[in-house]
Amino acid sequence: MARTGYGNLYCRRNSKLDSFLKRNTDRAVYERIRAYEPCVVISDTVNKVYMHVVLSDECVYLTEYPPRTLTAAVNLSRVRDIELINDLPDFLSGKDREHSQHIRIIYAAAKPAAKGDDWQGRDKKEGLPPAAPPSHRNHHLTVPPTLEGVGSLFSENNWRISPEPPQRNHTVGGEVEVHMLRPVRSASCPDPETLGLLRLPRPRGHPPSPTPSLHSFVSPLASPSSPLSPLERSPKIHEAGQVYRRRGSVLARLLRRERVNSRERDGEKDGEEREKEAELHLYAVSQMSRIYLHLQSSWSSYIIRSTLLLDPLYRRRCSTSSSSSPRSQLPAISWERTAHLFRQLSAELLQEGLNLESLYLLLQELRTAALRNITLRKLFWRSSEMCVFLVQTLEDSLHGCQSPQGVHTADQLLLSTLTAQTLAVMFRETEVEPARLSLLTAKKGALTARMLLALVCDPELQTHNQGTPVDSELQALLAEYLDAACSLLFELVVLGQEASRCSSVENFLTVGWILRVLQPHPHLLSFIGYQAQQVVLVLSDVQRSALSPLQSVLLFQRCRLLLACLQYSHQLGQHLRSHYREEFRYYVKLSCAEEKLPSHYPISQPALRLVKQLLALILHR
Template sequence: MTGSGTLLSCRNARLDSFLKRNTERAVYERIRACEPCVVVTETVNKVYMHVVVSDEWVYLTEYPPRTLTAVVNFGRVRNIGLVNDLPEFLSLKDRERCQHIRIIYVTEKPAGKGCVWSRKGKVEEGLPVALSSRRASHCPMPTNTSEGYPAESQWMEQLQPVLKSTRSTSCPNPQTLGLPHPPSQPSSFYSTSSTSPPFLSDESLMTTDTGQVTRSIGSVLSDLLRRDDANSMEEKEAELHLYTVSQKSRLYLHLQSMWNSFIIRSTLMLDPVYRKMYTTCDPLAKGISMERTAHLFGQLSSELLQDGISVELLYLLLQELRTAAHRNLTLRRLFWKCSELCVFLVQTLENCLFGCQSLHGVYTADQLLLSTLIVQTLAIMFRETEVEAARIHLLSAENGALASRMLLALICDPQCETNSRRSLVGSELQVLLAEYLDAACSLLFELLLLGQEVNSDRRQTNRCFSTDSILSVGWTFKVLQPHPDLLSFISYQASQVVLVLSSNQKSFLSPPQSVLLFKRCRLLLACLQQDTQLAEHLRFNFRQDFRYLVKPSYATGKLSPKYPISQPTLQLVACILTLIDKSSVICESQNTGDQL
């Protein structure tokens, strides 16, 4: 969101106005991105629409917007990948720059219901939240014209029962209008365009031999998505195909990022302690305005940045900041606009960990406690702020100076000697050090995700990332290479993965433990794929451990099937086991790479 309250990644004023007028505030503020593209499903054939992405749903709306339909929930997504093809229905120019995104998901059962909002009517109940597989005999498609698309009259005939003249869009009824949105307790876990099609002209939309891509005249989507196979009681896999033709399209990255955030957050929300911390005193639930949130954040920032602040007060204020950031997305966005606070946290982290060098490499409890709190706070600030321009600007400024400092500051030596390892004090310090290393893994995970977004190739055919682009994955490892503790830090993370996955005890990991395992696996996979030195180090020191101790059956027994993050983690483990036995550094599996 920008300061004026409009969508940062949606420059279409008409669409933004439509979303702002006709959705509740809590729904509107969860929208992350929107972008025009051509949509293909089992029931929608090459329709030019807008894709609207929130932190939980993928919506579709006509061009221009008339209805907004919840199509896919990220909880049902199984894979989001890019297809390397040249769509024949596009002109040669658009075909070459097209980005074909394929979303594979599990359809809702017939009993499940979603809703759609129409400009000329109220919420339409009974629409499936996800696109379902339909039997042609049950719900036949309209008869096609000679060009291969449904005749306009037939589309309009089907459209008529959907629209109901009840209330104008200028004065929506809050009781009947809006999108599917989470109740007080969250459901499962609780880019650009212009006013006219900027990328697809009428000429460019002509196919070589079949005609023109259909643009819906009315609420075609809302009618087509109503079709549900009442006879089918089994969940089925379905596909949603999105074709963007912008060379600057970031839709794929937004989808991947939102899916990644969803499975992490929805898994954590299964933990009672996390859920209580996340949902209590939500500013949006209390109706606190963005202005009021900004005022409170400004007060807290001023207290943190005051001269001569004591360590005790600093710790208490950081706890308050971390807790508030957990519950309030607006605060996380404001954080990245306050460069002084981010710089202060990085500077404090440097002083905490680098200060131990003067004490012959011995960490103190105060250093570890404060460092852990800082790193946890920074990691939280990355969550769901992917579309915040201030974040990328701050971290990339001066050739990534602040990001470099953050990377180098968070790496520490896991083998650093404590005062006395055999004493009670020494044992407590080891626990504190382990907690810091867990937090450091989470922050490094966020920085690697940022690097993947920054330098991801548009067609995603090459999984290698250049070391030249600031904040890219390659750049991140290049910055870390000189750090004397990098190899021991990565070794510790790998040993923790082996420790968890080599145990055959029949007990599931807790939701936070499962999320941490997922992050560690992502970190190890990035090392194996993107850095030759780290890949060789892992193979030399951990090949036998992963080959003989890490059993897929053990991994399955550790991850509850109820956790959304379990299946992606198992896929990561499988890829790590494959790569750690290979001499090649690059994972050639496009499907696995897209899913990760």
Template sequence: LHRGLVMSLSGSGSLISRRNIKLDSFLQRSMEGAVHERVRASEPCVVVSDAFNKVYMHAVLSDERVYLTEHKPRTLTVAVSFRRVRGIELVNDLPEFLSGRDRDHCQHIRILYVTDEPATRTFDWLRRDRGAGLPLVAPPSRRSSHCPTITHNLEGGYPAGRGFEPTLLRRSFRSAEEVRSASESLCPEPLQAVRIHRDWSEEEVRMVRPGRSASCPNPDTLGLLPHPPTQPRLHPPTQPRLHPPTTSERMGSVLSRLLRRDCGGGGEQREAELHLYAVSQTSRLHLHLQSAWSSFIIRSTLLLDPLYRRKCSSSSDSTPGKRPPIISWERTAHLFAQLTSELLQDGIHEESLYLLLQELNVAAQRNVALRRLFWRSSELCVFLVQTLEESLHGRQSLSGAYTADQLLLSTVVVETLAVMFRETQAEAARLHLLSARRGALTSRILLALICDPLTQSRGFVMYSEVLLSEYLDAACSLLFELLLLGHESSGCFSADDLLSVDWLLRVVQPHPHLLCFITHQAQQVVLVLSDLPESDLGPLQAVLLFQRCRLLLACLQHSSLLAQHLRSHMREEFRYLVKTPCAAETLPPHYPISGQTKREVELLLTLLR
């Protein structure tokens, strides 16, 4: 790995900004295993909120929540869930309670969210009664609203990926019928279904939880983790009480219920703020927060689509009150190795390759463990990139257009690669692989996925026009994931900004079809937002619009060539055809991604003027 890498691998396999063995050990004891494996970052900072006033704590970031714990960790508290977040801002100010170098280097992050909690200090009253050990603080001094802010721009922090709670992996998804039916509906005559003979059997594994923290033995108060209703509890149920609960235990239960209330609960919601002051000049907490929040709203929006939710049913449609079956890590590794060996066999037929990749794609969407395994061996990733290079660019039809087989195979490869990026930000092997040999594999991915969107028009192949459009959608999603990687990698490497957004766009700049590719993505945004549709955008279309806006913003902010091209060729279309009210009417308000997408559209219109 490049010498300039400042992140290190913690003992649990998660990437944490600065290794803190004591904190990581505490998190292992306090969190469920599946949650701890997906801790993205941990960083010390000064906290100001309804419950804390200028308290030096650790902020711990997972895929779904921000946690807080004391600087010498004793208790773990959920500060905010991403489902409640309405904005994350980097505030441009100098905190008066800091001095010297800390004040000059401080990064002030403001998280805006909604809560059902009343504005009273119930939280601290309960803590005082329980003697939980967290410092008692006065009500926080609210920061004036006129502070200048830097909001939602790609330079200051835009991400990364998405994810699902991994619980189940099914080999061929009970049978090969699901894959075959999907492929038969998409494949032209040359790609006929091939029966997949393997069977992913379901196997329930009881997860044994490590011992609880000695400083907080009460399971009602430890962690205070408000699990969504669809998430399985991975630890055994607590034993029945043999004695009446004490006053302290009753208070702990009340606090637990308060913190577990979902955003859909009763009561009037109010806006609240969580202020994090990172005192390190090299802090990347804001980048991690933007990445995690974007990933969460993307995942939550996608799960509103019935077909997508059914594909991920193992993690999202579990029966309430019933523990879903869990595939063990060992069995997942065994089946993944088996599938990998079949994909890498010599002389594999194109039809078989297509169906095996379909199987890998759907299985990866259902199981994050498989995605982590994917990055731990370079063989399969290199094979997918090579397949894309050969399929899309290695051969052409006599007319010069892409064949249906080429587009189908290329699309499933690109979609599979995009899935592998989701929820694997904390997997150190991913960064190792993508940064090796000065980002050689990443460069190959970038150059392979860009194609000429006008090829089919010149070839008059009407059927393949639809397939090419689907490929271009998939290519945009994968490029979005790579840009998220670029933002997360900013500041990790000391030389040439390896894997940064600037570096990624420099790599693709010489591609002969880059300008046409970017123009196509911009035209799709105009097409969606120029006229009021007969019906709202579906969840998948809403996510794609968000990803396209982020791609265009990256081009405008990080590449002078692409910025000049977009302003020269697309400024008039955006000025006269795209109206912000159209975006508001096109995107349903109940989509988690709608609010952020509207802000991206407004910023895009501003930068294109």
């Protein structure tokens, strides 16, 4: 967690609160805390109380001022919208009232437990625990179970080559499993998913509550391996148990019948009540507050990550396969061990004379390890050599694939795509890392400018033999690169939007600066035009099938990119309106977008709002 101040983007360090969080949270939660800031809080359980708001990658926590307890207020999985309200709160006065920022978080309230289930000991409650009163202290806080397949425990021996045989591990209780596949990385390995990389434990659902029910008084169907006790062999006790079982079954049938009748009477009204929205209001009283930026950034990262985890291939890259072999759980990999492994991998990547195949496999390992370990992403920005190396690789590979005489054009496109994907992963969830901003702003943003100019390319592949099967394959590879380049440019635009809201002179990486750097690029207009064409193609009526998780995330990123072009660049805005206004007018329909974006995707509703804003700006005369 980065809490040291750099410019005005980061929150000031509070040693007392930081020490409290370190003592009262799990290590996995503490390392993923992005920011904290004092605010006046108004919610269903708190009314105008000055508290600390603690923001992690998955949850918003509240603690008193000074801190005594830590309560999970809102999980990002339930957030529907985050708004900045322009008003003057009447309960504040003076400069606090003038400089306050009113942030409203709209989220889905937790579903109430079904009636009649508690007597059977079934735990069907969902959502976050209610806010604890100040008199109760939470001495330990666990990670909220939100994203399946993502955990915080890493095996040291899984990352790199190990001579040990395959191992499979899981806890006896069945709650967490750690799987160790054979760690192999070979240049002749055709399947990138079999590389020996960091493997995450896959959390399992918690077992039912052990509260005894009527069915648990006597068990006549005992296991042959466990003989009955003298108490269970008693005829009277056995007969009483059968009576309890009969009464329990009758009660169970009556309750089930009552629940079915209740559902039929209530119909859809019951479902609407369960998804009732609630609000959390935060009033930041500091003029230099950045809590709204951190909230928006955390929520955006969360919905992207949780949507991508719905894709089986992406989920396999971020987690390991299931296993039932009983093994003890391995401890979490330490920061020092991760740093050592990262230095080892960096040394292999930076060595001279590395052939193209070895470079590709090493970059695959770096990308996959970065997907699974946020510590590695932070270490990446603290090592300027690795970022410079990736930018140089992107420049060289794109220059090679655009050369008509290049004999490895397909290989160069593959390498360019992997390099852009790796750089995009390094940007995720590292907004509050001071080393990232220091590196990107060094020498007036020289490295950032190189990255921007390197990722933009001509969307039309120029070859001598048009119409051949090889050309169609190259076009497919080029389309994959353009998707990766859009994701990387999206991350840079998000960085620029955060800087645009800051008044610091040091942080000049605004969206306007980014577009000014790209303006002289010869292929900028065609590159942005290609991204607009893809939005029209995805949202048109030509193909009525629902979008995949990856396509939904790309649509979200492309809409954010096009909106930035329309809002911050007169040249790009005029180009999009003059060349693509009619396509958006006749082919892009909100009703079609609602059909193509599945409702269970976390990114669907934010993407629909972006499509609506994009249509309004492009069709505006």
